[in-house]
Amino acid sequence: MRLGELSERSGVSTATIKYYLREGLLAPGRQINATTAEYGEEHLRRLRLVRALIQVGRVPVANAKQALKHVDDDSLGLTMRLGAALWELPQGPEPDEADPATAGARAQVDRLLAELGWESAREIGALSPVHRSLVALVALLIRLGYPCDAELMAPYAQLMHAAARLDLDRMETYESDAEKVELAVSSAVLFEPVLRALHRMAQEEESARRYGIV
Amino acid sequence: MRLGELSERSGVSTATIKYYLREGLLAPGRQINATTAEYGEEHLRRLRLVRALIQVGRVPVANAKQALKHVDDDSLGLTMRLGAALWELPQGPEPDEADPATAGARAQVDRLLAELGWESAREIGALSPVHRSLVALVALLIRLGYPCDAELMAPYAQLMHAAARLDLDRMETYESDAEKVELAVSSAVLFEPVLRALHRMAQEEESARRYGIV
């Protein structure tokens, strides 16, 4: 497959593919001669993943590059490889330590983790971008005047834990670690929006049931 | 409160506040004389919501303006007002009808709604941006080679339905419709990221439990 065909089958313009090659998001094809390179199915697949990351996930090009590097890096163990790839994806806001609400928010998050018995999450703590971003979000909600404490979050956290168990069960059906990491990345980027859509649809459904469609 | 104080208490520069005033995201203050206007607590609160929409929710300024207009519009019933405001928020991708995977994806979504008995969601159908975006996302996952059918989504949808019930219970604790709509908007923008953070944290926790932290 040459550049033109890769472009046609992926629906991505040749100019954009050349841009991705330049930025290192896509491995170069097998060079046949000075003016021709050959691409395979794996290039097509990776190209589609790149598009998903950038267009749907709004992942900045630089982060997408890093995340994909971790997907391909087989020198690490599965957990680290997963973490490294997922931590490259855009997180929420960073906490503003100058804001007094941040300290309160951190306390609520700590209480939540203690109540749930999420020991590993407590150990990793502020090292994890996810943890920091949760603190920042809770602080923001509090500043806006919406209550957001451990009691309120706990039932949601239980639901999300159930979802996470489903996620990992699904991941275990894949053979190679590379496939698992790729599933995790595309899940974070594509399956999270699916979850969000299901959530909003469920809200519409429940709202219609309670208050009617009027 | 004058412009300078509003800026100081919100942490938003005066230039940016003036920009929001110009774009109609923020109601003008009460004009005292040619060079002075007076702002109240409600301006501060609205300003923080605007920041949350734009910075955390990445809502484009034009959509934020529309959504806020619906929050303030008391000529509609609650359900329509909710829908109108939420549908202004950024959704996922739109379905690509030229793609053969789209038809299959639509069939899976229809089956899912039928299995769950979400009758209102089926009635609203493709009118809802959420429905369309779910179809587009499922099609994308299928095109990438990840299975995504009604069986796979159903347990997730049940979890999201449970979350939606919690959401609406929470909403009912508010008195006025305007507050309810504002809660729904800020929930969509700020609480969805909280859910996502809880989800990712649960994944990390579950992954550490299954495979260790190594």
Next chain:
DNA sequence: GATGCTTGGATAGTGACACTTCCCAAGGAG
């Protein structure tokens, strides 16, 4: 063997968008 296509490669430009800077004239404070 001339012509017209595509290819890889590089450089510069585009468009969207959220600000941000700069300037102005008119109060108000010291």
Next chain:
DNA sequence: CTCCTTGGGAAGTGTCACTATCCAAGCATC
């Protein structure tokens, strides 16, 4: 009187994902 702040508008900035253009080298067709 002088300095600062205010509201208001026009123009500029920075970022970022592309995109247009150009170039020389091959391959295909006439």
